[in-house]
Amino acid sequence: MRRRIRVFDLLLGLVALLALAAMYAPLLTVALFSLFEPVRRRGQLSLGPFSTESYRALVNNGDILSALGTTLLVCALATAVTLVLGLLFAFFHVGRRGIARHVMQVLIFVPFLLPPVITGLALLIFFRQAGVERGLATIVVGHAVLIVPVVYRTLLVPLQSISRSLTEASYDLGASGWQTLAWVLLPQLRTALIAAGLLSFALSFDETFVTLFLSGSETTLPLRLWAMMRVGLVPEINALAVLVLALTTAITLAVAFLQWRSRPATG
Amino acid sequence: MTRPQGQAALFTLAALGLPAVFILLPILSFVLTSFWQLRDGQIVESFTLENYAAFATTGGFLQVYGSTLLLCAEVTVLNVALALAVAVFLVRRPPALRFGLLMLFVTPLFMSFIIKIYSIRGILGQRGVLNEVLIGLGMIDQPLTVLLFSRPAVFLTLAILYLPYALLPIYLALERIAPNLYEASADLGGGLKEELRHLVLPLSLPGIVVAAVFSFVLTLGDFVTPQMVGGTEGFTFGRIVYSQFGLALNWPLGAALAVILLITCLAVVALAGAALGRRAAL
Numbered sequence: 001m002r003r004r005i006r007v008f009d010l011l012l013g014l015v016a017l018l019a020l021a022a023m024y025a026p027l028l029t030v031a032l033f034s035l036f037e038p039v040r041r042r043g044q045l046s047l048g049p050f051s052t053e054s055y056r057a058l059v060n061n062g063d064i065l066s067a068l069g070t071t072l073l074v075c076a077l078a079t080a081v082t083l084v085l086g087l088l089f090a091f092f093h094v095g096r097r098g099i100a101r102h103v104m105q106v107l108i109f110v111p112f113l114l115p116p117v118i119t120g121l122a123l124l125i126f127f128r129q130a131g132v133e134r135g136l137a138t139i140v141v142g143h144a145v146l147i148v149p150v151v152y153r154t155l156l157v158p159l160q161s162i163s164r165s166l167t168e169a170s171y172d173l174g175a176s177g178w179q180t181l182a183w184v185l186l187p188q189l190r191t192a193l194i195a196a197g198l199l200s201f202a203l204s205f206d207e208t209f210v211t212l213f214l215s216g217s218e219t220t221l222p223l224r225l226w227a228m229m230r231v232g233l234v235p236e237i238n239a240l241a242v243l244v245l246a247l248t249t250a251i252t253l254a255v256a257f258l259q260w261r262s263r264p265a266t267g
Numbered sequence: 268m269t270r271p272q273g274q275a276a277l278f279t280l281a282a283l284g285l286p287a288v289f290i291l292l293p294i295l296s297f298v299l300t301s302f303w304q305l306r307d308g309q310i311v312e313s314f315t316l317e318n319y320a321a322f323a324t325t326g327g328f329l330q331v332y333g334s335t336l337l338l339c340a341e342v343t344v345l346n347v348a349l350a351l352a353v354a355v356f357l358v359r360r361p362p363a364l365r366f367g368l369l370m371l372f373v374t375p376l377f378m379s380f381i382i383k384i385y386s387i388r389g390i391l392g393q394r395g396v397l398n399e400v401l402i403g404l405g406m407i408d409q410p411l412t413v414l415l416f417s418r419p420a421v422f423l424t425l426a427i428l429y430l431p432y433a434l435l436p437i438y439l440a441l442e443r444i445a446p447n448l449y450e451a452s453a454d455l456g457g458g459l460k461e462e463l464r465h466l467v468l469p470l471s472l473p474g475i476v477v478a479a480v481f482s483f484v485l486t487l488g489d490f491v492t493p494q495m496v497g498g499t500e501g502f503t504f505g506r507i508v509y510s511q512f513g514l515a516l517n518w519p520l521g522a523a524l525a526v527i528l529l530i531t532c533l534a535v536v537a538l539a540g541a542a543l544g545r546r547a548a549l
Contacts, residue, residue, distance in 0.1 A: 012356035022427050023375050026386035029396055045399045092282035107286035115488020118529055125300050126293035206379050222381045241382045252377040
């Protein structure tokens with residue numbers, strides 16, 4: 001019996017290891033190639049000497065840098081918009097009774113449940129019919145539509161756990177609605193807001209499917225990379241990949257840490 | 268007194284109006300467009316079913332639709348099986364180790380999608396790392412060309428990219444099984460086989476169904492991966508939809524094909540809901 005369990009665990013472990021290898025080996029290869037540019041001698045692949053050349057080339061690649069600039073701008077705008085809207089929807093859900101709040105919740109979750117290609121082309125057709133030119137604004141709207149449900153969920157749970165007596169005490173002391181929001185509710189939601197903001201930033205940074213439909217002459221980093229890869233390989237892509245992976249991994253770990261720290265004490 | 272009331276009305280208007288304008292209206296206008304037609308490069312707003320007729324009667328569309336469904340089903344089966352094995356492995360680890368391992372599997376979810384595809388492509392190419400390693404080990408003489416720009420390449424890349432989406436729901440379902448249920452199983456003389464069959468599998472079934480829906484719907488809607496690693500052989504339905512908005516530039520037809528994609532997704536979700544509902548009724 002004991003032995004069978006051990007064999008079972010060993011097999012499962014092998015499957016897990018294989019899955020991890022399939023997920024990480026390509027990424028590690030890219031990281032390796034970014035520092036040791038692969039060279040080919042008589043058909044044999046080998047690693048060149050250590051060099052930071054690809055990183056230097058990256059810093060001098062204007063196309064990539066301008067795409068990065070656009071992406072950061074989109075991320076900042078999308079994060080701001082989704083935080084405000086996420087708060088708005090969360091307050092609406094907590095503050096209202098009746099069917100309206102359920103209608104609102106179902107509506108904002110629709111793009112989350114649909115394949116993003118549907119959301120992207122629906123917004124494309126909508127903007128065209130409304131006479132809106134594609135550009136930075138349409139990209140931000142597309143990102144907001146996709147990301148708001150995530151931010152909303154992240155804020156709703158802690159908001160629901162804030163005691164009603166806190167807001168009532170604030171009103172009894174003569175505070176207005178806005179004062180209560182600024183001095184009582186937002187400080188209570190600080191951790192959740194940071195986590196939601198980071199999530200929003202990370203999701204917007206990487207968004208590809210909807211952006212492909214909604215970008216005009218602007219190009220974001222994922223779109224630029226896609227275009228570059230269709231043409232061929234450029235060494236600086238390896239360097240860029242490493243930097244982007246490092247950034248997104250750091251954000252993920254930060255969110256995980258925040259969520260873990262603010263977990264209910266009983267959990 | 269009127270100011271707070273005015274603010275409350277504005278609040279309601281924003282909370283219901285914004286989703287109505289930016290979510291409901293776009294979906295309605297996209298469905299409506301699928302019933303319009305293209306005449307001389309212009310969209311004509313007169314009702315027609317010819318876009319849907321084109322899907323039903325054009326052999327190419329139906330064939331790609333069928334092969335895409337099959338591809339997504341294959342990825343779903345592989346990933347649910349893999350995710351189940353990994354999730355069972357994770358919950359059998361001590362809690363301290365478990366969270367770290369889970370993070371290892373989940374972190375790639377937030378990594379750049381395009382860069383993940385790029386890195387996988389570097390491994391699979393004809394002069395890629397995998398071919399070099401296989402030749403180096405003496406397992407093959409000539410580089411395998413099937414590894415990239417082929418249907419197997421799309422299958423493999425989709426499986427790697429979407430595994431975390433399958434793992435999370437199954438893991439969360441397994442984690443909720445109370446430890447004393449395992450003890451009860453052991454006390455009743457149940458071995459590993461009984462534990463898996465009568466405890467782990469039935470209690471993780473909701474997670475398995477959600478994992479299957481995630482895998483299927485996400486891979487069905489992904490048109491970027493097949494384009495980047497599929498070449499001409501890995502043509503999928505999602506790519507056909509996207510091309511109607513790019514090169515082919517036939518929005519009404521593209522919208523109709525996307526409606527079919529949408530209905531397929533809704534059918535899968537409904538099927539999953541029915542499966543879970545029937546189980547709950549038993």
